[in-house]
Amino acid sequence: MELKGITREWDSLKKDAAARAASAAPYVKEGKIVDAKDAVALLEAVIKPGDKVNIEGNNQKQADFLAKTLCQVDPGKVHDLHMVQSVLTLPEHLDVFEKGIAKKLDMSFSGPQAGRIAEFLKEGKLELGAIHTYLELYGRYFVDLTPRVALIAATKADRHGNLFTGFSTEDTPAIVEATKFRQGIVIAQVNEIVDELPRVDIPGDWVDYVIQSPKPFYIEPLFTRDPALITDAQVLKGMMAIKGIYGEYGIKSLNHGIGFDTAAIELLLPTYGEELGLKGKICTNFILNPHPSMIPAIESGWVESIHCFGGELGMDEYVAARSDIFFVGPDGSMRSNRAFSQTAGHYAIDMFIGGTLQIDPYGNSSTATANRVAGFGGAPNMGCDPKGRRHSSEAWLKCGEEYGVKEAMWGPVHRGKRLVVQLAETFREKLAPGFVEELDAFALAKNANLPIEPVMIYGDDLTHIITEEGIAYLHKCRNMEERTAAIRGIAGFTEVGMKADPKETLRLRDLGVIKTADDLGIDMSRANRSMLAAKNVHDLVVWSKGLYNPPAKFRNW
Amino acid sequence: MEELDNTMIGRGRDAIDMIIDKDSFQENIIDGYSFDPDYGPGSVVGTAKLNGKPTTIIANDAMAFNDRFPVVFGGVIGLEEGYKMATAVYRTMEADKDKPLPEKRAIVLIVDTPGNGPGKMEEIAGMNKSTGGYQLALAEARKAGHPIVAMVIGRAISGAFLCHGLQADHILALSKDFGTMIHVMPLTSIARITKMDIERLEELSTSNPVFAAGVDFFYKLGGVQEIVNQVEDMREVIIRHIDEVAKLKAEGKGELLGPWGRGILGNERGGRTHRMEAIAKVNAEFAAVADKYINA
Amino acid sequence: MALQVLEFEFKSAATQEIAKEWSHLGVTGSGDLEVLMEKKALNGGVKAKVVTPVKGFDAVWEKMLGKFVTDTGVGNVSIEINDDNATPIVVYMRLRQALAEATAKEAE
């Protein structure tokens, strides 16, 4: 057989990019700078129908000006876009679908817009590719979802297009690298154009246009939990977690979810953790945003390192002054990086612990509700047992050692297991049950016509559940029957818990598969807010020696 | 609400003329004191003759705007208005301070106000002191022997009614046929807050007047002494009440007047019986331990 | 729409009784409750009365209170609760705290 190469142009992408640049040339003022008033014209010049377009945005920083700008383009010129982006948070992210500018969507997470996405899907205004995890989506940026045009956000730029993203670097490197090196176009909105940058986070030749936005990019203080709102029940669960899991396994490297449950744990380390003599033995290395509620633990010497996905409003000065702990550049400010932090969170930590809304009798856990297409962001990357892990640690080995089906599944090989822990209250506010026979994810899959139920953490990855009733050590179970019994045993008075067989629960307690607060030797009457190392945001400021500068909405003074 | 052509809402100045002796109103004058006419334009103060006797008039002007404090319009009591009204009361007391009880002049409050100034500047300066200061002045004048009669002609809403009305000896109100509104919040808002059907709330309000909006319910609670059914009757009824109040004061029966008197009335009318019971229980419980505290 | 009034009676091992004649704990805040415990000669048993705006949780209340009685062995006490949407854990924790309060010697 004769082998013959095809004949084609091999640099069509480059030529196309050059053509687009030519039509955008009239709007370029000086160097790479384009005026905010020309932003719509610029987008109309460089975006073509059907393009894959990324709007940078996460649950923290947002390229909000460019998102608004994209909404203003003429749908006659720019239409049928395929949006590939981490997070849908701003109304404009969906307005582009309403206006016919965009058609298809691939994403990871949507907060406030989740209800509208579900509606749009029903009405056929939006075609959904998939809901990914962050790493999965970043991965696909380099496979089949490479943006043709990326609309990104940076803190500062110079006229050559060099960008300073600093504290809020987040997703920018991953997006720009994928876009630019496949001949795409990168447009940055920046808060400020300066002559000299503190440091270069993104080199100028990877950036095509820079626009100073009329207002600084929007950023949400999503990881700030006011200690004043932590409840006694959260303190109880926190004490159970520290004694029954952190201390039990000697968890050194970990990630915390964003809820009040884990904020309570952070604030119990310097008090209850200290009392148990666990300092230095647990919680030394975190993959975590700069949670203000971590300040007391850091200041009391618990923590060795923290790498951050993103920044957190008001924490920059504190973080900069703690360069032994955080990843701080030569210029003195921190650099976050979501892609690396997610990778670390997937492979390099021993435990993920976070809250959830619903758990079913199989241990599947989800925050999905019936009418909101929200996704889970990074939680599933961390909330799973990474099959590619090949380094060991004490905690990982112990959890593997306890694995109830290890002989059956692993044979004679020594393996460990990542701890994946869910904190749940049997009933949440308004008495919504935390345990259900069927996850709302099933109804959502039906309502939104999704091919798979959006499960945040799969039951087979989940090792522990903590409720006020006790801790279920699910990985110790030998089969699904036992696993379900363990879940029912700590599900309280929910429909799931009501089916528990008290004898079986007792047997599982004897086996150490279920441990109640009493079993753990925790005095319930001590479980109250007085255990917290900081009781309000002001206490955090005091702990930080005035370095933490909370946003106005958290200031009770 | 259906259109009412006979409503007195927004007609505070007209009401003054309907009530007082013909052409006797001297605005911004109380005894020898004159007020700056530009100050606190949302309120009207001055002296009139009522049945031949000098009487202090304090009313709202729903048509006025206050340029310095833009939240003041439509009868809103703002910072300046509250202090102006308070000053009118203090000047009244001053005018009669050496006169015997029967000669203390009456104060007539003509009430048509939707609220207290709800602005940022108001809070910075402390709007609570303005409205509070006026109430203390009225309470002091009442206790000093001035008969104070409030006539609700339009809106008497929540805090503004507390400020301008609820410290009077007697409160009169035009009947609901005139669109008179006395309430803290309309039933629709209460329905939203309690998450109850408005129909159910309306039904409940017929048997329990404590939350429903309206003159009749306030009457049942003792909050309104008498309902006036004709605009033309206002003058005559006010004069009658001033005389009644003066008589009770002369007899040393001040406890039957003012807020406390309204509590007694509310109990008699069956609208507010728990209050009285709670007070009696508190008194009895203190009586049982009083020795320990009196003789500490 | 009106408040629910639930009344229960429990048998108890009566291994402990409250020390004070009566004792009170908590606030009827949103998601919270107050508990009034009063010593009563009930042949070792426990009487409970719950006033709550929440409908449809009668069985949960009964089980929850029953669990409290079993776990603590408290007897000869009347328990009255004013609830405002407290979750079971909050109820249970408040009951334990209330009992600790009612059995404690007077504060120094």
Place this chain on the structure above:
Amino acid sequence: MKNWTELENSSFFDANARERALGMVDKGTFTEFLNPLDRYCSPHLPVLGTAVEFDDGTVCGVGLLGKHPVFVVSMEGKFIGGAIGEVNGGKMVATIRLALKAAADIKAKYPEEYAARRPLVAVSFETGGVRLHEANAGLLAHAEVMDAFQDCRGIVPVVAVVGSKVGCFGGMGFVAAATDVIVMNEEGRIGLTGPEVIEQEMGKDEFDASNKALVYRTTGAKHKYIIQDCNYLVEDKIGEFHKTLAEVAEIPMAEIEKMRRIGSLKLVQEQQELVKLVGDMQPKDSMDLWKYFGNEDPAALPEMTTAEFLKVVKRRVRS
């Protein structure tokens, strides 16, 4: 229950109404009126499906500061926002009036020792004003409290104690203003119109209710202290409030009268000067006033601890 030392050292802001009532007076001296065992709940809430409380959200009673009987009203913000209805309004009025009765009894029995035994009224406000579920009765109760306060003038000091989560707003905002002495911690807030309503009236650009720092600058204790609407700014400890009340109990009535901000023509005139200043200045923020009163760096004031603040702050000079 906390023991006495714990109670006195605990946060006033975090404390519930009963803890505040117990801790504001001398150890073990508090007797509660209509205590939970009386079960005197609001009769109006059940039909509306709203939860009830045995004390109807207000702890009333009497305690001692030395030989001074203290008539205490302490509102619970967690119960329906501390709002005032028929029963708790009645309790409040009755308690204040008892102080007058006690004053008369003490004057009759100990004519020589009145100053040393003079009663005191202390109201720990934590309320948004009228309870909407029984709004009319609540409104009428407010007027009765104002009336009772006026009766107390010159006879027993009435002290407002403000330092709890809900603050003191609505009708109770002017009730607090009508007291003789106001004691606050840094967390305390007093106003008439709540932040959400101001935002609704003026727009988010003018007043963003979620900007808590702005809310505090507008109605918080430090602002109140600067403009002389707060007499004592104390650390957030129940014991500090206790100590301050004990101090006030000893102050002669004539001096007490001077601590007031409203209640006479002269005081009204003094307030009118402040209103004129505000009208002329049209401040965008309370800090404009702070600066006017001589605080060079007003933005630094909110960041200071109470002790630091008290050391450096410049207050409005009273005429």
